[in-house]
Amino acid sequence: MALVEETRIEDAAFRMSEATAGDYFALLKPRVMSLVVFTAFVGLVAAPVSINPLIAMIAILAIAIGAGASGALNMWYDADIDAVMTRTASRPVPSGRVSPGEALSFGLVLSALSVMTLGVLVNWLSAALLAFTIFFYAVIYTMWLKRWTPQNIVIGGAAGAFPPVIGWAAVTGSVSLESVILFLIIFLWTPPHFWALALFKAQDYGRAGIPMMPNVAGEASTRRQIFAYALILAPVGVLPWFLGYVSIGYGIVSAILGVGFVWYSWKVLMMPDSDRVMRPAKALFGYSLLYLFAIFAACLADSVVERALAMGGA
Amino acid sequence: MADDKLEMIELTERQKKARRSRSVAIGLALGALVVIFYVATFIKFGHFMPNGPM
Numbered sequence: 001m002a003l004v005e006e007t008r009i010e011d012a013a014f015r016m017s018e019a020t021a022g023d024y025f026a027l028l029k030p031r032v033m034s035l036v037v038f039t040a041f042v043g044l045v046a047a048p049v050s051i052n053p054l055i056a057m058i059a060i061l062a063i064a065i066g067a068g069a070s071g072a073l074n075m076w077y078d079a080d081i082d083a084v085m086t087r088t089a090s091r092p093v094p095s096g097r098v099s100p101g102e103a104l105s106f107g108l109v110l111s112a113l114s115v116m117t118l119g120v121l122v123n124w125l126s127a128a129l130l131a132f133t134i135f136f137y138a139v140i141y142t143m144w145l146k147r148w149t150p151q152n153i154v155i156g157g158a159a160g161a162f163p164p165v166i167g168w169a170a171v172t173g174s175v176s177l178e179s180v181i182l183f184l185i186i187f188l189w190t191p192p193h194f195w196a197l198a199l200f201k202a203q204d205y206g207r208a209g210i211p212m213m214p215n216v217a218g219e220a221s222t223r224r225q226i227f228a229y230a231l232i233l234a235p236v237g238v239l240p241w242f243l244g245y246v247s248i249g250y251g252i253v254s255a256i257l258g259v260g261f262v263w264y265s266w267k268v269l270m271m272p273d274s275d276r277v278m279r280p281a282k283a284l285f286g287y288s289l290l291y292l293f294a295i296f297a298a299c300l301a302d303s304v305v306e307r308a309l310a311m312g313g314a
Numbered sequence: 315m316a317d318d319k320l321e322m323i324e325l326t327e328r329q330k331k332a333r334r335s336r337s338v339a340i341g342l343a344l345g346a347l348v349v350i351f352y353v354a355t356f357i358k359f360g361h362f363m364p365n366g367p368m
Contacts, residue, residue: 016325018332021339052357058350121354 019102023092027075027103028068028110035292036067036163042296043167043182046303051122051171059122059170063163066114066130070159072107073138076100078146081208087201107138118170126170133162147209150216157190158183164296178245181236185295188233192226192265193288199223199268199281223269226284230265234258237295246302253298257291264288 040063044056051059075082075093083094092098098106111134119127141156149155161183168179198205198212199222205212213222237258241251264287267280325333 016323016329016333017336018328020332020335022335024336024339054353054357058354061350117350121351121358 017099017102019092019098023097024106026092027072027098027106028065029071029074030068032071032160033064033068036160037064038293039182039186039296040064040163040167042300042303043164043179044171045167045300046164046178046182047168047171049171050307055122056171059118059126059167062114062118062122063126063130063166063170065110066118066134067163069107069110069114070134070137072103072110073134074142076103076107077138077142079103081147081210084208085201085204087204111138122170123173125173125175126166129162129166129169129175133159133166136162148211150211150213152211153194154191157187157194160190161186177243178240181239181243181245182296182299184236184239185233186292188229188236189288189292192229192233192261193285193292195222195226196268196281196285196288200278200285219273223271227262227265227269230262234262237261240299246299247306249305250298250302254295257295257298260287261291 037060041060044059050056075091078088079091079093079100082088082091088094093100093103111131115127115131115134118130137156137159141152141159145152145156164182164186165175165179168182169175195213198214199219202212202214202219206215213225217225234255235258237254238251240246241248241254264280264284268284271278271280
């Protein structure tokens, strides 16, 4: 009997990986991560106190890695539905470049690392909020809501709305009304943003069996709900100025942006049922990205100017 | 008795390139982590450190 038996390694599980570092980076959903970094940064700068800039950079990095980790966990769980949707079929897991087990391990390790780093080096409230956000996105949204209810992105949108609250908590060690309003802006922005996408990608979602609003309640109902959310979002966007947290400059910019959002949503509401090109829905989707970026940029600019004036006056 | 020659897995060029890319990324990430914790330790606990010889 031989001491070393000959073993044929032909099982797919033992196949040597061809995944590059770029494939693992793609698991972090870099485009979503960039939005998370930006909104968390605004929350961090808008806070009334300041921290060491290097600690602030570490906080942003930890929040970004945590968001990326939740993206990896999402791609691990959703590989089956990603494979049948044109928008997601080329992602690393459905395309076979990264195995589901590798994506899961990657997501779990990065989740633990980002939360522990934020807790040890910044503060434990922001770490707890980051841990909750990862849990909310990976478990509550991805594993439960997404395949179960057309309200999936309404409730699940909370995960994407937490970064400015985490940024604020990283500096102040607390959660206050100002950061809750930043949360609300993203929370109310999420449904019209994703429903605009779901309108012109309804077939994709239908094929994957995801109960998005247009597939469940119909296009007319979705268009009405988009418009209703736009009517709520526009005044909430102006709320930071109304409550006296920011200057009139922000108030004017956010009001114009809000009117634009309502206008684009109105065009979607008026879209005829026979319209299959759905240009108004595509236009609203594009505008919604601009809206979120611009309103947070206005908040950031306001905070920077206020700090500069305070330093000049000191 | 066992054969003198063991059967090894031969990596393809693509697999070797991918492994090198992953190794570099892991190395850079670990290096960044060391720098981050080193710098952050000085920022957070620098004032507890003795200035002169003990």
